[in-house]
Amino acid sequence: MDLNGKFEKALEKVQKAPRYTGGEMNTTVKQWDACPLRFGFCFPDTYEVGMSHLGLKILYGLINRESWSLCERFFMPWTDMISLMEEEQLPLLSMESRHPLNEFDVIGFTLQYEMSFSNILAMMKMGGVPVEGKNRGENDPIVVAGGPCAFNPEPLADFIDAFMIGDGEDVMTELNRVILERKEKGLSRLECLKNLAKLEGVYVPSLYDVAYHEDGTVASVKPNCPEAGDTVKKRVVTDLNNTYYPEEFPVPYTEVIFDRIMLEIMRGCTRGCRFCQAGILYRPVRERSLEKLTELAEKLQSSTGYEEISLSSLSSGDYSCLPELIRELMTRMKDKRVSISLPSLRIDSVLKESLEETQQVKKTSLTFAPEAGTQRMRDVINKGVTEKDLLEKVRDAFEGGWSSVKLYFMSGLPTETEEDLDGIADLAGKVIGEYFNVPKTQRAKGLRVTVSVSVFVPKPFTPFQWAAQDTLETIIAKQEHLKQVLNIKGVTFHWHEPYVSFLEACFARGDRRLGAVLKKAWEKGCILDGWNETFRYDLWMEAFRECGLDPAFYAYRERKKEEILPWDHIDSGVTKAFLWREKEKSEKAETTKDCRKGCNGCGLQRWKGVCAYANGSGV
Amino acid sequence: MRMVAVFEKGERIRHIGHLDIQRSVQRGLRRSGLPVAYSNGFNPHILITFASALSTGACGKREIMDVTMAEEVSEEEFLTRMNKAMPPEMQLSEARAVDQKHPSLMATLRAAKYDLLIRDAEQAEKLIAAIPAMMGKENIPAMRKTKTALKECDIKPLIHELKGEGQHIFATLTLTEKEACKPGMLMEALGREAGIGGEIRMLITRTGLYGLSAEGELTPLEKL
Numbered sequence: 001m002d003l004n005g006k007f008e009k010a011l012e013k014v015q016k017a018p019r020y021t022g023g024e025m026n027t028t029v030k031q032w033d034a035c036p037l038r039f040g041f042c043f044p045d046t047y048e049v050g051m052s053h054l055g056l057k058i059l060y061g062l063i064n065r066e067s068w069s070l071c072e073r074f075f076m077p078w079t080d081m082i083s084l085m086e087e088e089q090l091p092l093l094s095m096e097s098r099h100p101l102n103e104f105d106v107i108g109f110t111l112q113y114e115m116s117f118s119n120i121l122a123m124m125k126m127g128g129v130p131v132e133g134k135n136r137g138e139n140d141p142i143v144v145a146g147g148p149c150a151f152n153p154e155p156l157a158d159f160i161d162a163f164m165i166g167d168g169e170d171v172m173t174e175l176n177r178v179i180l181e182r183k184e185k186g187l188s189r190l191e192c193l194k195n196l197a198k199l200e201g202v203y204v205p206s207l208y209d210v211a212y213h214e215d216g217t218v219a220s221v222k223p224n225c226p227e228a229g230d231t232v233k234k235r236v237v238t239d240l241n242n243t244y245y246p247e248e249f250p251v252p253y254t255e256v257i258f259d260r261i262m263l264e265i266m267r268g269c270t271r272g273c274r275f276c277q278a279g280i281l282y283r284p285v286r287e288r289s290l291e292k293l294t295e296l297a298e299k300l301q302s303s304t305g306y307e308e309i310s311l312s313s314l315s316s317g318d319y320s321c322l323p324e325l326i327r328e329l330m331t332r333m334k335d336k337r338v339s340i341s342l343p344s345l346r347i348d349s350v351l352k353e354s355l356e357e358t359q360q361v362k363k364t365s366l367t368f369a370p371e372a373g374t375q376r377m378r379d380v381i382n383k384g385v386t387e388k389d390l391l392e393k394v395r396d397a398f399e400g401g402w403s404s405v406k407l408y409f410m411s412g413l414p415t416e417t418e419e420d421l422d423g424i425a426d427l428a429g430k431v432i433g434e435y436f437n438v439p440k441t442q443r444a445k446g447l448r449v450t451v452s453v454s455v456f457v458p459k460p461f462t463p464f465q466w467a468a469q470d471t472l473e474t475i476i477a478k479q480e481h482l483k484q485v486l487n488i489k490g491v492t493f494h495w496h497e498p499y500v501s502f503l504e505a506c507f508a509r510g511d512r513r514l515g516a517v518l519k520k521a522w523e524k525g526c527i528l529d530g531w532n533e534t535f536r537y538d539l540w541m542e543a544f545r546e547c548g549l550d551p552a553f554y555a556y557r558e559r560k561k562e563e564i565l566p567w568d569h570i571d572s573g574v575t576k577a578f579l580w581r582e583k584e585k586s587e588k589a590e591t592t593k594d595c596r597k598g599c600n601g602c603g604l605q606r607w608k609g610v611c612a613y614a615n616g617s618g619v
Numbered sequence: 620m621r622m623v624a625v626f627e628k629g630e631r632i633r634h635i636g637h638l639d640i641q642r643s644v645q646r647g648l649r650r651s652g653l654p655v656a657y658s659n660g661f662n663p664h665i666l667i668t669f670a671s672a673l674s675t676g677a678c679g680k681r682e683i684m685d686v687t688m689a690e691e692v693s694e695e696e697f698l699t700r701m702n703k704a705m706p707p708e709m710q711l712s713e714a715r716a717v718d719q720k721h722p723s724l725m726a727t728l729r730a731a732k733y734d735l736l737i738r739d740a741e742q743a744e745k746l747i748a749a750i751p752a753m754m755g756k757e758n759i760p761a762m763r764k765t766k767t768a769l770k771e772c773d774i775k776p777l778i779h780e781l782k783g784e785g786q787h788i789f790a791t792l793t794l795t796e797k798e799a800c801k802p803g804m805l806m807e808a809l810g811r812e813a814g815i816g817g818e819i820r821m822l823i824t825r826t827g828l829y830g831l832s833a834e835g836e837l838t839p840l841e842k843l
Contacts, residue, residue: 253643
């Protein structure tokens with residue numbers, strides 16, 4: 001039986017076959033033989049997660065737009081499909097033309113969260129690509145990766161040939177050209193990797209040697225060839241209006257997590273919350289113009305038929321002409337029955353006016369992220385939001401006819417005390433109070449307050465990159481405490497699995513030696529770690545033990561100022577000195593102002609013309 | 620006015636369930652920009668019905684939708700614009716404008732024709748050879764799945780036509796809102812007759828949906 005026949009046979013038995021069948025509206029199936037450069041875009045999680053990801057849509061459109069390159073999608077199959085594929089001896093096939101992964105010239109993984117790392121190994125293995133870079137031969141694809149987790153690429157250094165650091169739009173095409181050149185000129189793998197290393201924003205880990213101190217900390221990271229620079233600067237797209245954005249999104253047949261138009265209104269955030277890695281990685285803040293956005297919204301609406309548009313960014317409330325944008329979109333979309341939703345609303349920037357307009361079409365639940373329960377704790381993390389702000393916005397929302405509110409918090413932040421935990425319950429109680437303050441005739445029925453408390457994971461390139469994570473024992477005790485204090489009528493309490501957060505903390509700030517742990521854990525059967533039903537904490541701990549590494553070294557250890565961090569050779573634009581200053585301020589619960597109110601000298605001012613708010617005066 | 624249109628559910632997307640097919644058609648209508656009518660209410664939806672839900676796993680050559688339009692549209696324009704807006708696996712082949720009083724498709728539906736491709740040639744031969752013997756019986760018991768249980772029923776009166784050729788079995792089976800013989804039920808009975816113990820892998824294609832003409836003849840639903 002040919003591949004297609006075997007695949008069809010597996011599809012008859014598998015659950016949720018539509019995940020694997022493809023053929024969706026607005027997908028592109030280019031002539032395989034007519035395209036010299038074939039890019040396999042790999043999302044290392046299930047179809048439903050991957051198809052919700054904006055980066056996939058951007059790069060998919062961008063690569064397929066070039067006449068000389070094609071892009072096809074790959075997702076992580078679920079366990080039942082994996083068994084069927086093994087039974088039928090089926091390789092991992094692309095969604096579009098059903099070519100095996102190893103027939104592509106370059107395969108690219110997007111790194112959105114650490115818990116997807118084992119899926120990367122699994123997908124390569126299933127696709128017939130040698131899992132470790134050192135075992136790849138001249139006929140094997142070049143394996144690249146990008147996305148937020150590429151900023152600390154070290155735990156994946158054994159498996160990925162080249163990392164793209166920063167915005168992908170420009171570097172993607174440059175990278176593909178270099179790989180096409182390899183193919184046309186018959187360059188060796190090593191020559192190709194060296195050429196890739198010459199591109200700005202590309203990090204080729206095999207061209208660097210890492211040495212360690214006896215205590216396990218990094219002693220040095222040195223390039224081992226002239227093509228590799230001492231540091232790798234992230235790529236920044238400066239003008240979003242002239243940066244590629246798709247006018248069509250693939251429209252899945254089945255429901256995926258974000259099944260709507262995502263309109264990226266801006267990139268970056270000026271708030272400077274100290275726990276937030278995205279807030280640093282996506283600096284500086286850049287906006288798309290109102291004209292460009294309304295044009296894109298109309299095009300995307302008519303090409304997808306979606307019923308909903310969500311404005312996407314780290315902090316949509318900060319978009320400089322948000323009320324105008326919403327009004328414009330509402331006017332244009334009303335007859336088309338499209339609703340506009342605002343995710344990631346920041347509580348100090350919700351405009352009452354916008355709220356009223358949003359619910360003209362459809363009412364959804366409102367999300368607020370105070371992140372911490374007390375003012376002191378919010379000052380430590382520089383979440384410039386007060387209780388008064390929050391309660392005002394909540395009242396506005398209740399008066400405006402909303403009755404469902406979600407509150408997001410973190411537990412385990414540096415310096416957190418029991419008082420801060422009690423503050424979470426206190427705030428939830430006050431939110432309920434605001435609801436009942438609205439006269440019964442004016443408020444909507446069915447109050448629902450959802451309190452989600454996640455476990456804080458210290459991330460590289462944040463002021464907390466030196467911090468220790470709470471131990472599992474502490475986290476569990478805190479969660480028990482929260483369960484008690486949040487036992488309030490009308491409140492639903494959600495918390496995160498602490499074991500996953502512990503492992504996430506290890507890999508977020510891990511070094512190259514973790515590659516061995518990852519490989520061992522995967523060999524033991526760890527895959528789909530982001531899913532409760534497949535996560536195997538016991539196997540991960542076994543893998544650490546067998547590799548002679550202690551997870552506590554990565555998660556629980558407070559780093560010293562002088563320590564060379566495994567990601568220090570990656571330049572995010574923000575300096576280590578700035579981050580350290582922020583760390584010191586956080587210890588004194590001192591806040592730092594929003595960049596829009598004046599440059600804080602984060603380091604981006606060194607790159608001329610990149611940040612609109614930089615004045616070069618910052619130290 | 621309403622538009623009755625014939626569309627395909629292609630082989631590649633045969634595992635898509637009915638709800639997802641419905642949503643895909645609705646999004647196609649929204650992409651087409653055609654003036655479709657919406658329901659009133661808080662979450663307005665397009666006024667559309669489908670003659671019959673097609674099972675997950677089955678292809679459809681002539682599935683039928685019935686869309687209420689807010690404005691008059693010609694059949695040609697409906698077809699052209701929809702075919703631009705629909706994915707390759709869900710193209711439309713016909714459209715017919717009917718007035719608001721036209722009877723509902725579901726109420727008119729009487730039978731469906733199927734082309735069942737038996738994946739295994741040997742099995743196909745045995746199955747086809749067993750047709751006369753099975754059809755010669757007074758009744759043909761089969762298990763019908765209800766929401767809660769399996770019930771035995773007689774499918775003999777529900778089989779209008781049954782013949783085979785090569786690896787294909789062609790069947791015309793009753794399909795109404797109340798009563799239906801699913802291809803799986805038929806194949807279970809025929810497999811038993813043919814003495815096939817194991818699984819019978821087949822590709823189900825529903826080739827058409829039928830109602831009764833004034834003369835009592837099975838006639839394609841979209842023509843009625």
